[in-house]
Structures are given as C-alpha cells and as structure tokens.
Amino acid sequence: MIPTDRMAAVDANAAALGVPRKQLMESSGNAVAREVRAVAEPGAAVALVCGRGNNGGDALVAARFLDEYDVAVHLLGRPETIRTDIARENWAALANTDVPTETVTDSRDFALAAPDADAPDVIVDAMLGSGIAGGLREPEQTAAAAINASDATVIAVDVPSGIDADTGDLTGESGSTAVEADRVVTFHDEKPGLGSLDAAVTVADIGIPAAAERYTGPGDLLGLGRDPDSHKGDNGEVLVVGGGPYTGAPTLAALAALRAGADLVRVACPESVAGAVQGFSPNLIVRPLPGDRVGSAHVERVASLAAGVDTVVLGPGLGDGDGVREFVAEFLTAYDGRAVVDADALRVVPGVDTDAELVCTPHQGELVDMGGETASDPDERAELVREFAADLGHTLLVKGAVDVIADGDGVRLNRTGNPGMTVGGTGDVLAGTVGALAAVTDPFRAAAVGAYVVGRAGDAAAEANGAGLVATDLPDRLPEAMRDE
C-alpha cells in the first residue's frame, strides 16, 4: 500500500536511479492495454478519454498498444495545453499515426462516439489521477457523466477520475460526479483508497526498481520546502542540550539545525562553555546552565526551555561524567515532545519510561551499547534495527557506510556520504539536522531525509576538499543538499 505523496517520491527516486518518468509511462500504458485485452476481444470499440496530465499520458501510450482494436482517443482540452512534456510527446507520437484522435474544448461537444458510429465496448478513464484537486471541472464532469451513462466496461487508469486515491472519497463535494469504474489498473502498489471502491483493482508492475523505495533519494525531499508565506517560528524551533566536556558538538548540532531550516535554535549548555558556544556564531542563542556539567539540578530549567520548542536535540558533547545519565533519564521521563537523542545520552534510552517521540542516532557501537544487535549482511542488519526500533518504540537512525533508518513499521537505507565523514563532529551535524527536520515532518522521514542530506553535504565537501573534510564544512552545504533535484 502506497499513499500518493510517497508514490511521487518513489517516482522521483526512480528517475534519479536512471529510470525516468517517460519509461514508467510506457509501462503504465502497456499495462492499461493489457487490461483492455482482458475484457474485450480484438475488434471491439475502445474509447480512451484522456486528460492533459500524466494520467492522460498513460492512455495516450496505451492507444499505441491497441492496434487490433477500434480505438478512438478523446483529449479533453487543446493539445498545446497538455501539462507535461512526456504526455505532450506521447500525444505527438499518436498524431503521427493512424489512431483517430479528437480534442474536446467545449463540454457540449463531448460524445463518446460519433453519431453514426458504434457505442464503445470499453471506455478507458484517463482524465485525472493523482494530480486531481477538488471536484471535476468541465469538460471532465460532462465526460464523467457520459461514461457513467454508457453500457461499456469502464477501466480507470490509476484511480477513477473524481476519486481521491488515498481515501476513496470524492475529491469534490458530496454528491459531485466521479467516474464509476468497473476496473481500476493502478501502478506499482495498491493505493489506500481503492479497496473501498466497487471495482476490481489490478496492480501493475511498471518497472520501478525496489531500490527507489528502499533507499533514500531526492524524491524524499519533495514537499519539504519552506512555505514562502511562512512566518518566523513556522519552520521550527529547536533546543540543543549538550556541551560540558566538549563545546564543538552542541555548536555543530545547532548550526546544522539552522542551516537545515529551523527558524530559531537555542543551546542549553553548562555556563563553563556558554561563551565558547556563543563565540562560534552570533546566530545562536545560548541558555547557560550553572556549573560545568549538566545534572539533575538542571532538569526543571531544561524542561521549561523544551516546552517552548518543536524538538530537542539531546546529547551532543554532554560526555558521560557524574550526573549526566541521571539528568538525561529524569528529563526524558518528564518530557513528552519530540527529541533527537545522540552520543552519551543514547545508552539511557532503553531503560527510561517516556512519552516522548524519540529519534535515536547511534553508530554501530552505540547501538550495541543500547542493547541492539548488528550484522554484516545489510538486509539482516536492517531487519535487526527494525525489530529493535519496534522494541524501543522509537525511531532509530543507525549510522554506517549504509545508514539504516527504522521504526516499528518501516525501514529505509541511506547510502549518501563517504569515508571522509568518519571525522569527529559529523554525527553532531546529523543530530542537529534531524532535529530541525523533525520539527516539520514525522520522525521517520526526518531521520531518513537527515541522513540523506548530511551525506550529500559530505559528498559535496569531499569533492571540494578531498581527504581534508572537517565537520564544520557540512552545515553551510546543507541548503544546497536539501534541494529536491
């Protein structure tokens, strides 16, 4: 089962892997033609009713696979207004052939067959698919009514036009028109809303490589961009809790969170290091905690700071000195928001009873310290991480040459990044990045996207600096790494 937004991500990831959208459209069209052959003998009249997006494009391809039928293609709208290059190219390919095509610009002119021709035996509804917004407009609405009134077998491409593939509900107001399909041929995987329809659903394999789903890719970034109308605070506020023996770690995490899109980042750290943290960047807001180590005495203060933000990044540079574990345990017990837990704070997580939603970011060694298991076979390792995440009830991002991201439900792998990133501090950059992302999306996606973009930033830094990569190279490269292309 794959929801529409995830399908769009997987589609973009497939393109990045070298299987472009036009190739998928060819397979989709072929699958639509197979469905036609399953319901009608050669020679039957087939009307393909096409919209101007890629849903229509799928049927424009299908027309080329249906030579043995009496095919008629209806394009709803002018060819110049076809919305995608690949659909337009497939229209042009048809226009050069003998397939009868007709364009409908006025709903009053819409007819499924010419007055002297036979009514169609099969209608392919390729008006609208996953790109639909709102109820059917004209001429789609008139066309849908005509399709519903006909006696033909109706095959919907991807989803019946006027139906939301994620919910199975009408996209328009209650009582609005949608195509009533006998059959639906959908692509790659089932869609959540199709099961509730009174139609036979076929899922067609269109050659999307499994890696497009299994590995992170540029598609995972789709829809994460900032809303241009957003206000300060809408893109997330992050509190980094760290420092003591180390100053660089909380600073790197905080700078990364800012570069990954957070509006406001505060650092709560022992006052002994507050000046040094602040000295790194005037963009950071520092909240000093009395003393030179965090401890139980600071729980109340940190909890009140945490109450005002979207996510907490807990751990960078805390060390494992006296009182640190107690602080982490007491804070997490009381906290019920979202947090990224890294470094020395990790080992506390398995023993703590918390309502917080955590993303834990261990490397292999830290995973084992937490009680998790690892394996050399990547598939086995992924499954072990998924099981451990399910046991913990939290999201895990286990760092390695291939990162494993898992919660109880799913696993994603990330293979961006390079050996140069084993230098100190890159983990802090990752924790801060995931912290910023977890303020605007769910923990699993935040972890997957965080691993992907930090690896990408590291790859860009390695290209520029070769073996001399240092963690401070990474935050400034995050904005570029977060572009969805």
Ligand SMILES: NC(=O)C1=CN([C@@H]2O[C@H](COP(=O)(O)OP(=O)(O)OC[C@H]3O[C@@H](n4cnc5c(N)ncnc54)[C@H](O)[C@@H]3O)[C@@H](O)[C@H]2O)[C@@H](O)CC1
């Ligand atoms: N990964 C994918 O996303 C895949 C997509 N494929 C096909 O591509 C389709 C999605 O294509 P598109 O994203 O181009 O979208 P559609 O073809 O569903 O819609 C295209 C356009 O229709 C217009 N429109 C929106 N709402 C409307 C309404 N209520 N009334 C009238 N017009 C309206 C909009 O201008 C929109 O851009 C899928 O349903 C599927 O058929 C498949 O070929 C396989 C893979």
Ligand SMILES: [K+]
């Ligand atoms: K459709």
